[in-house]
Amino acid sequence: MATVKVYGPPMSTAVSRVLACLLEKEVEFQLINVDMSKGEHKKPDFLKLQPFGQVPAFQDENTTVFESRAICRYVSDKYADKGNKGLFGKNLLERASIEQWLEAEGQSFNPPSSALVFQLAFAPRMKLKQDQGVIEQSEAKLVKVLDVYEKRLEESRFLAGEEFTLADLSHLPNTQYLVKVTDRGGLFTSRKNVNRWWEEISSRPSWKKVVEMQNPKPSKV
Template identity: 40%
Template sequence: MPLKIYGLSLSTCTRRVAVVCKEKGIPYELISVDLTKGDQKAPSFTTHQPFGQVPYIDDDGFILYESRAIGRYLAKKYADQGTPNLVPAEPKAEALFEQAVSIEISNFDPFASKIGFERVFKLFYGRQTDEARVAELATTLNAKLDGYEAILGKQKYLAGDNLTLADLFHLPAGSTLLGPAGYAHLLEKRPNVARWWNDISSRPAWLAVKDGA
């Protein structure tokens, strides 16, 4: 039975799970959840995801939510197939991986995702962008990316010289930031960040899901 992902095809977190599936060669079935109708708040959904957010997975009866937790679970369960070592096992390498994931959660996603929300997803719901808020978020993210430039000037990826989930986790929000949100220059003006972004965003797994899981 294929893995079931309950989510919205274009949502940031749903695509975060989907790209891990593609990297690991995991077949999945997307069960579409219509956020515009509030399906994620229905009792049938919140029974499995109590916060009413997408996605969650059903892996033959095993229910799991939170996209980064799902990514870790899938990378470990299917460690022997697809792209190797997305979650390193050696203690020091794993610690550097966890450090890199913390960087993404603390220094990238809160700002990139909120810019995407203001510039793209608000319009989807017929609301108006708060450009002052966007400018504030962009200023903060711009400063954070100086840290990325320093890290990536010393190594190929955020956790070292091998690709991990920490890199892949950036793709959905980063893609929105560079594309429809109109902030490509934040990454492109930094040579090490640009090199890293071009590498991870051109991977076949991401190209397969970037326009929809």
């Protein structure tokens, strides 16, 4: 079986979402770095894989898929019998629950959390001025989302039920940055159930491996 290919830097939240999924499913993959600072994501060859010039791009033999959540769904279905078999649900009811929380992540959680990640984690690295208005508005929106999560996680171990699924996995990239890199980690850790959930999902071997890929140890001379 040919190894699937993922194009993009592991520091990207979208790329790391796909990497976590592949590791959960125990699917062998080749990570091909794309130097976005050199505009490699806008070159014609890359645009054949990802027409919007964003990362990740994904190739599985003759199949190409873009958008990280779509890639995760594809991987979970294509390799249903590998690795974590319940990642995308084992029946219609489980799948529906996972899908609704994936939608919550994409529509409600991702916009404010992504804005905060960019403003607080990436803007300083890129020497860009932070927009305090965006930070305040995004934090206020995220607080409301996390209040909903807190109630949900009081009655359920994970978002979609009692098992770890794509619904939880999809939250890992942005939360990692907010908890570990910015000063807004308290948004998560101050909420009893959200904190318990975060501690559990972020301690999974698959995610620990992704974090290692994002922060490689310098090789010994």
